[in-house]
Amino acid sequence: MNESKKRVIMLADCQSFYASVEKAAHPEYKDKPLVVSGDPARRSGIILAACPLAKKYGVTTAERLGDALRKCPDLVVVRPRMAEYIRVSLHITEIYQSFTDLVEPYSIDEQHLDVTGSLRLFGSPEQIAQRIQNQVMQETGVYVRVGISDCKVLSKMACDLFAKKNPGGIFTLKREELPETLWPKPVHEMFMVGSRMTRHLYKMGIHTIGDLAQTPLPRLTKRWGVNGEVLWRIARGMDSSPVTPHSQLQQQKGVGHQMTLPRDYADWKELRVVLLELCEAVGRRCREKGLMGFVVSVGCQGADFDRPTGFSRQMKLSDPTNITDEIYDAACLLFQRHWNGLPVRKIGISLTDLRPDSLTQLTLFGDRDRKRNLERATDGIKSRFGETAILRASSLQAAGQAQDRSLRIGGHYK
Numbered sequence: 105m106n107e108s109k110k111r112v113i114m115l116a117d118c119q120s121f122y123a124s125v126e127k128a129a130h131p132e133y134k135d136k137p138l139v140v141s142g143d144p145a146r147r148s149g150i151i152l153a154a155c156p157l158a159k160k161y162g163v164t165t166a167e168r169l170g171d172a173l174r175k176c177p178d179l180v181v182v183r184p185r186m187a188e189y190i191r192v193s194l195h196i197t198e199i200y201q202s203f204t205d206l207v208e209p210y211s212i213d214e215q216h217l218d219v220t221g222s223l224r225l226f227g228s229p230e231q232i233a234q235r236i237q238n239q240v241m242q243e244t245g246v247y248v249r250v251g252i253s254d255c256k257v258l259s260k261m262a263c264d265l266f267a268k269k270n271p272g273g274i275f276t277l278k279r280e281e282l283p284e285t286l287w288p289k290p291v292h293e294m295f296m297v298g299s300r301m302t303r304h305l306y307k308m309g310i311h312t313i314g315d316l317a318q319t320p321l322p323r324l325t326k327r328w329g330v331n332g333e334v335l336w337r338i339a340r341g342m343d344s345s346p347v348t349p350h351s352q353l354q355q356q357k358g359v360g361h362q363m364t365l366p367r368d369y370a371d372w373k374e375l376r377v378v379l380l381e382l383c384e385a386v387g388r389r390c391r392e393k394g395l396m397g398f399v400v401s402v403g404c405q406g407a408d409f410d411r412p413t414g415f416s417r418q419m420k421l422s423d424p425t426n427i428t429d430e431i432y433d434a435a436c437l438l439f440q441r442h443w444n445g446l447p448v449r450k451i452g453i454s455l456t457d458l459r460p461d462s463l464t465q466l467t468l469f470g471d472r473d474r475k476r477n478l479e480r481a482t483d484g485i486k487s488r489f490g491e492t493a494i495l496r497a498s499s500l501q502a503a504g505q506a507q508d509r510s511l512r513i514g515g516h517y518k
Contacts, residue, residue, distance in 0.1 A: 121213035122153035128245025287314025362452030374503035
């Protein structure tokens, strides 16, 4: 028997995670439609999570809060508390780890579990899933749906396509039954297939996951290269990747930071303030991780997503760096070279082609050692006393976002 068929892999997904955490914290909202979104006082922002009751009114994740309120005027709107969601997520991870030490986070509310070695201790896969559901609900108030199969990609689709629609919230997707269960599903429901790829597949006469699975591989690779093979393998449930604990701790390929601005920025004097704050955030994260990078990338977008504007460009430095000023100089050069002057609403900086900062290139000119020592000192102050304990003067201007961002995690209030 193929080794992958012996594995029992689960994908555990927390239903409407942010909203579920808020309902558990506020029992008075138990029977009310609730969403987590932006700033309730301003009635602005987008929906980050909607509880099942809100979804019955047609409220969806990522829609504008104003649109959601028009659908459901009695909607309870809660401001996000990212620190609390992270705490609950870590608690849920600990529960999973009480059943197996092979737990791999996929997102804040989804995790892969390999329970192959746990069957003799805890029973069948379905029994383990039920025990996980019960314990997570009892300790956190969050409802977990579980997809079960013999590999990660099939367990993900077992959860998304079947368990989420199953009253019990658990579904086992058996490999030998794929032609009857998975393959009749529309191809746009398959993992990794978005709206644009769906249109391309439709033009090829591929309408179901089974159509894709039975398409000759050379036809797909001729059209999309290795990506065509990836799609073909997903449709057939071919995935040998192991469940890897602590995969998020492996060395990164890049360190980036982006910011959605509170209004349009069209003045270079304002944009450079935000650029400097982003470069400082990227540089500090690199220094914390003991990394430096060769390639600086800059990107920006306008506010009108129907008529997108902006750019994304990169440049390679002569020496790797994690020094804020050096990242900033390159970012300014890229921005001024490629920005067309149109208003900017989102801006991002990243540093890639990373290597350990212990491999420092000696230079005859400049004062890099002094800059490194100064930034280590300011990093230490911020770590000990908070992000706003020491700020650049430019961040105190109206364009600066550093003080407001210090109150947030991942762009949302703590």
